[in-house]
Amino acid sequence: MAKGLENDGYQIVQDVDSADLCVINTCTVTNQSDAKCLQKIRSIKRENPEAVVAVVGCYSQISPDKIVEMEGIDLIIGNEEKLQLANFVREFLAEGKPIIRTGPISKGPFKIQSIGQHLQTTRANLKIQDGCDFICSFCIIPKARGRARSREIDNIREEARMLSAMGVKEVILTGVNIGTFQADDIGFIELLDLFESIEGIQRIRISSIEPTTIGVEIFPLMSATDKKVVPHLHLPLQSANDTILNTMRRKYQFSDFGDFVKAAVAKVPRICIGSDVIVGFPGETDEMFEETVHRLQNTPIHYFHVFPYAEREGTSSARMNGSIDQTTINKRAGVLRKLSEQKRSDFYRSFIGQDFEVLFEGNNKGSIWNGYSENYIRFSVHCDESLANQIRKVRLVSVKDGLATGSLV
Secondary structure (H helix, E strand, O other): OHHHHHHOOOOOOOOHHHOOEEEEEEOOOOHHHHHHHHHHHHHHHHHOOOOEEEEEEHHHHHOHHHHHOOOOOOEEEOOOOHHHHHHHHHHHHHHOOOEEEOOOOOOOOEOOOOOOOOOOOOEEEEEOEEOOOOOOOOOOHHHHHOOOEEEOHHHHHHHHHHHHHOOOOEEEEEOOOHHHOEEOOEEHHHHHHHHHHOOOOOEEEEOOOOHHHOOOOHHHHHHOOOOOEOOEEEOOOEOOOHHHHHHHOOOOOHHHHHHHHHHHHHHOOOOEEEEEEEEOOOOOOHHHHHHHHHHHHOOOOOEEEEEEOOOOOOOHHHHOOOOOOHHHHHHHHHHHHHHHHHHHHHHHHOOOOOEEEEEEEEEOOOOEEEEEEOOOOEEEEEOOOOOOOOEEEEEEEEEEOOEEEEEEO
């Protein structure tokens, strides 16, 4: 969206009160998300009442009627049309009439017209897919983003080439449920081959991917030294208790997940595996939570993002009995976050003395440069010369507070 506006002559500014146009790209994943969106819209209107205001994204798609009730909103754009925002802004300025576009989301392959990021970067997200057909009981996303659909192959290739021309060295494949990608008889694994022939792009990283949508065929690509796919998987688990997984309507039991993770560690040297976990789901007893803790301790998952369960109106979990009080939810989240920090540090420390290829992004303390290794270890290195956007060999020396300190080799 920013790139499309820049193509029309707009400049990105940092201060709300100096903007001619304010775009709020909304989330609707929880009831709290909705409340925060409304709060942000009111805040922007208060700080800059003369600005054109566009509210786009998931909250616009799900609850346009609530946004309409607010005064001074000029554009309400859902997920189907939001990437055409620049066109709608142009139309609004020409006609002066509020615009609402929140129609049904298409089911077919899609293109993204504005290609490339509005800021120069070393690592860039590349969207290959949108929507989801998995109807998990806690999730509103299928309603907000539509059914699973894939981006056209030529359109993906075009953006990858343009990102390469911008100097991007690592591309992160993103979407809502990227493992379901299917276009022109090409599935997700076959899509990875597309990037092998694009010069300049040196790494392909897979963002969060559902554990039932990827198989052991990914392991040879991650372990091969002549391939660009890096040894890093982020597999949302959500719970390690089978009863809760069933209530969540997940498509696996923990044993299936655990077996796949163990196979990945056995087949792909130095692979890093991350996950997502929800705590406090309705019906989660102390015993169920303790089982999740125990299984996470004893499975080679190296970090996990912890999400306290938050009710979302319109999902089946919002109607379930057995709600957990917030104090208990917060306590459980704290236990798992501490465990995640410990496991990440242990993973980093297991490689002390070993060398990695680190892509440096920038410096935040003069001569201290930060970047990520192939397997997603976050490095800090001292160097008086610029390391920006360089891939350099680094030896891991020490670990502190979730950060690996290294020295150039």
